[in-house]
Amino acid sequence: MTTEESKIDISILSSWLEKKKPVTVLDVRPKTEREEWSIPGSVHADVYDKLKAGDTNALDHIELNIGIPVVTVCAAGKTSLKAAELLKDKGFEVYSLEGGMKAWNFAWSTAEVVLNDVKIIQIRRSSKGVLSYIIGSDDEAIVIDAALDSHVYLDLANKNGWTIKYVTDTHIHADYLSRTRELAKASIATHVLIDAANVEYGYSPVSNGDYLHFGKAALEVIYTPGHTMESTSFRLGDDAIFTGDTLFVDGVGRPDLKADQDEAIKRSRLLYASLQRLLTLNPKTFVLPAHLATAVPFDGKLISETIENLKDKLDMLKLKESEFVKYTTSRIPPTPPNYLTIASLNKQGSYDGHIPADLEAGANRCAIA
Numbered sequence: 001m002t003t004e005e006s007k008i009d010i011s012i013l014s015s016w017l018e019k020k021k022p023v024t025v026l027d028v029r030p031k032t033e034r035e036e037w038s039i040p041g042s043v044h045a046d047v048y049d050k051l052k053a054g055d056t057n058a059l060d061h062i063e064l065n066i067g068i069p070v071v072t073v074c075a076a077g078k079t080s081l082k083a084a085e086l087l088k089d090k091g092f093e094v095y096s097l098e099g100g101m102k103a104w105n106f107a108w109s110t111a112e113v114v115l116n117d118v119k120i121i122q123i124r125r126s127s128k129g130v131l132s133y134i135i136g137s138d139d140e141a142i143v144i145d146a147a148l149d150s151h152v153y154l155d156l157a158n159k160n161g162w163t164i165k166y167v168t169d170t171h172i173h174a175d176y177l178s179r180t181r182e183l184a185k186a187s188i189a190t191h192v193l194i195d196a197a198n199v200e201y202g203y204s205p206v207s208n209g210d211y212l213h214f215g216k217a218a219l220e221v222i223y224t225p226g227h228t229m230e231s232t233s234f235r236l237g238d239d240a241i242f243t244g245d246t247l248f249v250d251g252v253g254r255p256d257l258k259a260d261q262d263e264a265i266k267r268s269r270l271l272y273a274s275l276q277r278l279l280t281l282n283p284k285t286f287v288l289p290a291h292l293a294t295a296v297p298f299d300g301k302l303i304s305e306t307i308e309n310l311k312d313k314l315d316m317l318k319l320k321e322s323e324f325v326k327y328t329t330s331r332i333p334p335t336p337p338n339y340l341t342i343a344s345l346n347k348q349g350s351y352d353g354h355i356p357a358d359l360e361a362g363a364n365r366c367a368i369a
């Protein structure tokens, strides 16, 4: 086996996981890196230093299922190749993940649901737990929070016989580079954003209460500031609401990015009011957020909860305003180093000269749970 033959790329590993092919994904990165983000279902061998030092016995104590292929993973695909060579010598069918976690940053899968003849496809960037959507009715579709190359959305639209009529973001993201502008350029879609969006490029403004019509359906624009000042939700009748980073299935958005204490308190109050508004929607409405706090498994299961389930499940939604403000502002996670850079690039609408994989590596920190 040559070095080339012992590598697989992220699309092959993604399809194996999606098809539930028996495979052991062996993560050989240092523990601290693995704690930051990992491939769902992977196992860890804390052997990075030994592998780097050329220790040929590094994997001797690791117990792996005989007869099941192994995919070794590291940060960029070099150390994992060493691990693959050692396992090959032990008789395993083994592959190294090309590009490592840096490449895995772009691995994605989908889940879908049809509600009243409207098809919603949730496109999930697994590693970051980033969720974007293409929503189709008849021959038209809307894309919300594009987070992957345009071809992903254009291919899904083609496959379903849709023309993308509108593209939009629920807010200026800080944890990944929005691909919405690229998608608008690569399609005939109109790029719409809430009129409160303070961005440095041209867009078609919409206001609270406006409707975006596509096919036989429409999304209502609901302004839900708090996580950020321009945060917006999009409501599909009584069936679903796309909540961005305002309301998740396991928490709410953090109100503090680029905010001092006073500003965080102000945003926390706005977030409270926005959440109260969302909680008045039909209890059966499906909440479709822009994130999951953990990596997304390749299980095809839609990440969503109804309003009534969230009311029941999330104690923070039962708090009074003052308690909510205290709770959220006391539980704000640290801001990852690249967030401010990413947010400012998204505001500019261009990331020319920046490498997305470098800026976006790691899990997201948009939530308070």
Ligand SMILES: [Fe+2]
Pocket (backbone or CB within 6 Å): 171, 172, 173, 174, 175, 227, 245, 366
């Ligand atoms: Fe966010």
